[in-house]
Amino acid sequence: MGEKTANKITNDVDLHYKFVQEINQLKADRDFLRDDEMKIPFELEPDGSCSLVMPVNIPRLLTNIKQLNKINNHSISDLDPQHYFEQMAKLQDSLVTLPQARLRTHDENGLIGTAHRYSLMLFKIFLRHQLCSKKLIQDHRLSKTSFDQLIKNIEEIFCTALVNPGEMVGSIGAQSIGEPATQMTLNTFHAAGISSKNVTLGVPRLKEVINVAKTIKTPSLKIFLSRELQKDEKEAARIGSLICYCNLSHLVSSQGIYYDPDPQNTIIKDDQVLIDFNMEMEELNENVQEQSNAACNWIIRYVIDEKKAVFDDDFSFTEHVAAKINSYLTTGD
DSSP states (O other): OOHHHHHHHHHOHHHHHHHHHHHHHHHHHHHHHHOTTTOOSOOBOTTSOBOOOOSSOHHHHHHHHHHHTTOOTTOOOOOOHHHHHHHHHHHHHHOOSOTHHHHTTTOTTSHHHHHHHHHSHHHHHHHHHHTOHHIIIIISOOOHHHHHHHHHHHHHHHHHHOOOTTOOHHHHHHHHHHHHHTTSOSSOOOOTTOSSOOOOOHHHHHHHHHHTOSSOSSOOOOOOOOTTTTTOHHHHHHHHHHHSOOOHHHHEEEEEEEEOSOGGGOSOHHHHHHHHHHHHOHHHHHHHHHHHHHSOSEEEEEEEOTTTOOOOTTSOHHHHHHHHHHHHHHHOO
16 A cells, blocks of 8 residues: 555545444444344355355456456555545445336335345345455555456446346256256266376266266265364374275275184185284284184185275274174174
């Protein structure tokens, strides 16, 4: 901000009053959105963004205008606050959704005036939030020329977004879906640089959305961790392993049934190292001897794929799998 503009803000009492009005209006907008009785149909994302769709993408317009006018974080804004308040007031007055509202501006409490006011309430809150004076001057550092361009673009895009009464929105919506669907890939999937992530795209995914399929081919889910766990990779992997559904078939690379009459002198060469290790431990020696006398000569052997298995430091993976198999064979659970 230039020195001349800063001095004007300091010495102008009326300008101070307008800044106070702006702050109070932003607080009133915040309280309105947080009011549970209003039941505003929107959800806030963890990053603070809003999922409510607006007719004008103001953040994108800001980015485009800054790139067009070569405005960066070191640019000096010459936007006069008085000019800002005048243009913002004109913009909000020019936004009309009902043509009858222009003819009945005096009837604000009537049916048309009330409908017009409520139809623009959320958009004006969004407008005041995105284009507040502090953001434009201090953060975006817009100049007077770029600000005027932004106001003009917002008004033009808002007018083109209006839908006339009786418009065939169903046909237009079907055309809007069908036109890009002709450019989609059919039953093939290809993405350069992606080998492991597989998602359903193109026409198959479009069919799932339109038909509201209960069982989708490649289900996925985003889970947002709390702030203290977001940067802990080990804890995030542990939580992911607890949430993911996993059974033995996902982890086993091969399986088979073998005849092995003497477990201490097994005929399966791959298991000999494990048997020898257990025999060296005195605490397990008696248990192995007792189990070998009572156990069946037929054994079920599973080979676990280390690449597919997620090992956790909190428990022994092999013992956990063995306990689950033994529970199923004894109780059926």
